[in-house]
Amino acid sequence: MGGLRLALTLFTVAPVRADRFDRATARVAMVLAPVVGGLLGLVLGLLGWALATLGASPLLTAALLVGAAVLLTRALHVDGLADVADGLGSYAPPARALEIMKKPDIGPFGVAAIVLVLLVDAAALSAVVADTSDLSVVALVVIAFAAGRLAATVACRRGLPAARPEGLGALVAETVPLPLVVVAALVIAGFAVLADPVRGPVAVGVAVIVAWGLTAHARRRFGGLTGDVVGAAVELSTMAALVVLATG
Template identity: 60%
Template sequence: MPADGRFPAGARLALTTFTTLPVRAGRIDREVAGVAMALAPAVGMLLGALLAGVLLLLAAVAPPLVAAAVTVGAAALLTRGLHLDGLADTVDALGSYRRGPAALEIMKKPDVGPFGVVALVVVLLVQVAALAELAGRSWPAGAAAVVAATAAGRLGVTLACRRGVPAARPEGLGALVAGTVGPLAPAVGAVAVALVAVAAVPGRPWQGPLAVAAALAVAAGLLAHVVRRLGGITGDVLGATVEVVTTLVYLGLVLSA
């Protein structure tokens, strides 16, 4: 395959990695993986647009809390629940206070421990509560908030896959994508997500970009901690990053609204 084939292959890989859209996977290698991780925020915007449609359409015929709960369920369905699973596994590993291979073994277990359960409950409750508030906003603002938060979660993955961040294991998704993203993609993604976030809070154009920046700063700190504890990133860590950043952006968009 010619070298420029990495872009369509990367787009397909991004869609199959971050959504359940029926896209046929093609070439998969680290070069293609780098394109896919760079395109993650764009996939997040597409997914966010779908979720915004679900939220606002349901909010027109159902109570906001019901619309919000269904939207969170749709988000899990459209991503196979993989990000939530990654969150639970990562929190369980970090909560064990073990390091390196011992912590990675905990992440591989199929069961969910108490730390993981609490993390899932808190994240889902915050997301539902925030979306219930966003359901009452005007169409442009409510939709922009959902798109910005969903895209920001995937931008967190782009940042986690930047050059210099190692993989925790020699195999798996983390090994495929770790260190594959150059400095330009995160910068472009951050600007794009911030621009969408401007419209998310009527009368406070600064609040949306600030919420995105604060969430990504927290994610950067969490990533540094994970690398110290685990030795690098894994697919579970990337999933946890998606959920943490998305939830924090939702929270930042509804504070003092």
């Protein structure tokens, strides 16, 4: 239960207070991240279905869902995306890049990253809503957000150290054994088949590839994992999953 509370605290605005912050609890929280993402997707999917049923256009529905997603996550992952974009865009050495990422302000790379990702999210969600006329849209949104939070599980795999000795990255880095990452991905992909036999598992697979690629690049550029990198991986993987679900 401590791991579940921590996962809800890190990935949603649910009024739940985490009471444990050790690495064992962090391991459970990172493994449960896709489950929490699925619950978030369920709320958003039902909201999208309700808006579409009331006659809202696909574009308006998608824009409201993107806004709701940011609010329901306290914009925490969007902030991480901006910080990572600024760090990568600086082309500075690892120590200097980490300093840039810790600054409270957002640079041009960060702003551009937020605008681009949210724009693509809205466009993809608009296509999903427009192409799906019944409650199956809820299942697709659930899969997208579960796949996006699976990125946190991937990011915390063994072999990817923390870039700093303190902070969220140090708490969660290397907490999830690789076999457990594989099992989590297969379980989410299995559920995705029920939502869409083709696009569902492909969306999960693409999300994993994006998360793995970003975190591997973060190790080369920053020396390892930070909380911001986890947030950026979540946002980019969610976007990638939505793009896949919006095609075909």
